[in-house]
Amino acid sequence: MSELMYQVPTKKSVDEAVQAVGHSLKNHQFGVLWDLDINEKLTEKGLEPEPSFRILEVCSAPRAKKALSTNQTVGYFLPCKVLVYQDRESGETRIGYAKPDALMGLLGDNRLNELAIEVDQLLKQAVDEAAQ
Template sequence: MFHYTVEANHSVGETVQVLEGILKDEKFGVLWDFDIKETLEKKGFDYDRNYRVLEVCNPEAAKEVLTQNHMVGYFLPCKIVVYEDQGKTNIGMPRPTALIDLTGDESLKAFAEDIESKLVTCMDKAATEE
């Protein structure tokens, strides 16, 4: 499957706050927090779902992988979405391993697996945070 999604215990806003702290502990920063519902409403469109797109980056890892293959820049920064669906909050992302496969560069596979593992761990922790 090209994505990973987990159900969270909190509202979208609370989940984003918790996730940001956990990501920071793993040396990932949130570069951008795009609130789709708010943006569409400002443009005059009704959108009934809370939906946030976080662009996250570990600068050291980004430099390393871009040095190996600059085409990876098409996938950076990593995206994590936090959204409501049928009254529940979900956290999801496209799997870095699925995206890196698109480059056809097998030397990047272990790198993508490491990043994916770290992000999945962060998402799982944020989902179950009390």
């Protein structure tokens, strides 16, 4: 798996996985700010839909505040994105996210390292729990 992202398969449908991930994120002090259904948007635009694909924008407000107070350019990577989608080749549902430690590492600000690792660990726990 890429150092930039983390993803796991699940036997759940995309809708079931979205619900599970929302519940699990809440248990880890994250909220879902937005649930973008890509197929809904493609259909609205008259385009052929993809296999089921959702993008959840998620945030832990206290951690976002701390990151922004340290370095405002962190805002380029906020909120965190969690993907829940059906793989077009295997048909398998997958849950994943872009790793905050990899993204924040692009800023070259070592003051963010500990927080980025903490957020990554919490997102991983939430995704792993949701995939079960």
